[in-house]
Amino acid sequence: xxxxxxxxxxxxxxxxxxxxxxxxxxxYFAAPLLLWPAAVVVELVARAGFADLVRGTExxxxxxxxxxxxxxxxxxxxxxxxxxxxxxxxxxxxLPLYAALVLAARETGWPRRMIVGYAALVPFxxxxxxxxxxxxxxxxxxxxxxxxxxxxxxxxxxxxxxxQFGSLILPTVVPAAAWVLTHRAFxxxxxxxxxxxxxxxxxx
Amino acid sequence: MLxxxxxxxxxxxxxxxxxxxxxxxxxxxxxxxxxxxAISAWxxxxxxxxxxxxxxxxxxxxxxxxVSIEAGCNGVEATIVLVAAMLAFPAPWKNRLVGLxxxxxxxxxxxxxxxxxxxxxGQWNMRAFEWAHLYVWQALxxxxxxxxxLVWVRMLPRTGDSAGPTGPPGGPGGRSAAPASx
Numbered sequence: 001x002x003x004x005x006x007x008x009x010x011x012x013x014x015x016x017x018x019x020x021x022x023x024x025x026x027x028y029f030a031a032p033l034l035l036w037p038a039a040v041v042v043e044l045v046a047r048a049g050f051a052d053l054v055r056g057t058e059x060x061x062x063x064x065x066x067x068x069x070x071x072x073x074x075x076x077x078x079x080x081x082x083x084x085x086x087x088x089x090x091x092x093x094x095l096p097l098y099a100a101l102v103l104a105a106r107e108t109g110w111p112r113r114m115i116v117g118y119a120a121l122v123p124f125x126x127x128x129x130x131x132x133x134x135x136x137x138x139x140x141x142x143x144x145x146x147x148x149x150x151x152x153x154x155x156x157x158x159x160x161x162x163x164q165f166g167s168l169i170l171p172t173v174v175p176a177a178a179w180v181l182t183h184r185a186f187x188x189x190x191x192x193x194x195x196x197x198x199x200x201x202x203x204x
Numbered sequence: 205m206l207x208x209x210x211x212x213x214x215x216x217x218x219x220x221x222x223x224x225x226x227x228x229x230x231x232x233x234x235x236x237x238x239x240x241x242a243i244s245a246w247x248x249x250x251x252x253x254x255x256x257x258x259x260x261x262x263x264x265x266x267x268x269x270x271v272s273i274e275a276g277c278n279g280v281e282a283t284i285v286l287v288a289a290m291l292a293f294p295a296p297w298k299n300r301l302v303g304l305x306x307x308x309x310x311x312x313x314x315x316x317x318x319x320x321x322x323x324x325x326g327q328w329n330m331r332a333f334e335w336a337h338l339y340v341w342q343a344l345x346x347x348x349x350x351x352x353x354l355v356w357v358r359m360l361p362r363t364g365d366s367a368g369p370t371g372p373p374g375g376p377g378g379r380s381a382a383p384a385s386x
Contacts, residue, residue, distance in 0.1 A: 172346035
């Protein structure tokens, strides 16, 4: 059995650990910009699928605020609409992980791989953010608010599953999967095989 | 590669769906989480006797600070990902079973480190705790899963080996995380 610390895999892991703090710092400070595309996707999906529920969204830093058509109560004295804030960073920590993996591998055309992976991750960040919002208004909100959403039992179950899957599985799995898919030739070499797949062709 | 990913996604969704069922929660997730808290407390008391566990809670008997091990922090989801990746990847069953046993120990071992580190981080600085809890440790656990899987794939027998009658795809090299064709 090859020693992990002396193997290319060991060297790769050390490089990942070296890049990870850098990637996290860049990710945190560039979050408003990096998360803007995900906010746009959320806005589009919300307007298309939940137009009666969402009046608009507004991004402030890494927070996405949903303005809803829901009222906080039934009393006429209670005016205004319910707004929901979602911390987008909670669903986007896979971005620095993916960046660290790409930079540690540093394959030919790594900037292109970075962009491809980023584009692949954005919809899943949007998934988590939207599921968080839906969970907030349909499940954890007060009954007076949740009842206005009109969701029936099975829809609430779906929202709960989408939220759990979108918060516990997708944010971590998608970056790893995206990296594996965009680094097949690198993995081939890492595993001691010959570089049978041309480098330039393994990035979709 | 596409077949592997399709199987990986399906297995993951099925296992995660099973995890959310009341039966799995009652007979597997809750006992597992409680055991994680107990193991963490047991390890910590070697150097810090002022720590105790109660259910899924790890508590300081000195200052009252406590952490509750919730879903996402008990390592069950990370284990599900690893199990799905190993089952989806073409490999002899013997290698799968050994990989699963060693992999689960590796993932859960790091998860114990996560729980203990968060317990002390929280007593030191809540902002550092939040950062480590919500972002950094999530990434590190997934990195652990990825590395374990890569090591396991690296150790799989090549197709030509006598021990590996059903080696994974990837051409003559056999063992490979990156088959040249789907």
